[in-house]
Amino acid sequence: MSNRLNWIDDELSQLKDAGFYNRIRTISSPQGPSLIVDGKQVLNFCSNNYLGLANNPRVVKAAQEALAQFGAGPAAVRTIAGTTSLHLDLEKRLASFKGVPSAIIFQSGYCANLATLPALVGKEDAIISDELNHASIIDGSRLSGAAIIRYAHCDPADLEKVILENKDNFRRMLVVTDGVFSMDGDIAPLDKILAVTEKYDLLLMVDDAHGEGVLGKGGRGIVDHFGLHGRVDVEVGTLSKAFGVVGGVVAGKSQIIEWLHQRGRPFLFSSAMTPADTGACLEAVNILEESTELVDRLWQNADYFKTEMKKLGFNLGLSTTPITPVMLGEAPLAQQFSRSLFDRGVFAMSLGFPTVPRGKARIRVMISASHTREHLNQGLEAFAVVGKELGVIS
Ligand SMILES: *Cc1c(COP(=O)(O)O)cnc(C)c1O
Secondary structure, three states: OOOOOHHHHHHHHHHHHHOOOOOOOOEOOOOOOEEEEOOEEEEEOOOOOOOOHHHOHHHHHHHHHHHHHHOOOOOOEHHHHHOOHHHHHHHHHHHHHHOOOEEEEEOOHHHHHHHHHHHHOOOOOEEEEEOOOOHHHHHHHHHHOOEEEEEOOOOHHHHHHHHHHHHHHOOOEEEEEEOEOOOOOOEOOHHHHHHHHHHOOOEEEEEOOOOOOOOOHHHOOHHHHOOOOOOOOEEEEEOOOOOOOOOEEEEEOHHHHHHHHHHOHHHHHOEOOOHHHHHHHHHHHHHHHHOOHHHHHHHHHHHHHHHHHHHHOOOOOOOOOOEEEEEEEOHHHHHHHHHHHHHOOEEOOEEOOOOOOOOOEEEEEEOOOOOOHHHHHHHHHHHHHHHHHOOOOO
């Protein structure tokens, strides 16, 4: 009898006992303000589909047209035979949407980070990283082999202190931060961070996954939000959240994009985005460039929902964006809250350790432009009832 897989069974049962085992619900409808989850129609408060583009008829049609014209798969990595005119169009359009000289697309935001960090820094260098940065930044940083030095969350003074303590020990330093932090919904003080990186002439990279299509004029992102055009070296983004499709993008200075064509490993060694994804993303850019209507509605919805939740007495933490954490404290309470919401037809996930710190469990509500006032009111009513039932509000 072999024992070599027993450790996995042990680990899995420990996860289950501790309440950290991921149980994944199954969706059998397109993404939208409501979903069919485990066979039941529920209000969708979970997805990153900020603008409702995931099932927008124009985006879906563009995917179908690209599929008809270019087929299902790219059939190769981009450097060998996987770059279509569609991929190049999308890169041009994204660069102009973002107001940067150049852009390169990847299979996902995760891949974009895995491509970018190891291309820009190596063993002799250091990455100065916000302590709450996303896992894909952490993984890209580890792959690079550079020293990883953390600074206190959104704290430019601590950033400067860390730089001064370390700057003589390394060949290059790169400072990296999330634009919008996905668990708390707070925005990095990019203007102040840039002031520090400019003072010491360090590379600056921002991962704007939750800011793309959300922050700035018509969703142009965090650099536009702070008016810092031309000064941030690298903007990483995702096409999987507000853009409603799937894919990643790096936008920035021409040399950096040219270098990623030569040294971005997910670009060189993994197949391209599919034609359907690429065509769909192009249409998402068209929609964003035509009008700010969806982005405006997203913010109106978020303002309404957050104001009403605060009136009910809920603690929404640090959020200044449509990401709405409802702070509950202990993980079992957050899990119970989420289950009771689901029973009342509202799908909103609880998040606990290790996704967020111990004792800071929460329900994270993701507001979308696709929610109507009725959807939001239905959600508010469910929160009010469950909040009272569980003694969170009075
Ligand atoms: C979601 C997210 C990613 C990953 O994006 P995908 O396109 O889903 O791979 C990367 N960085 C941050 C900060 C994110 O929030």
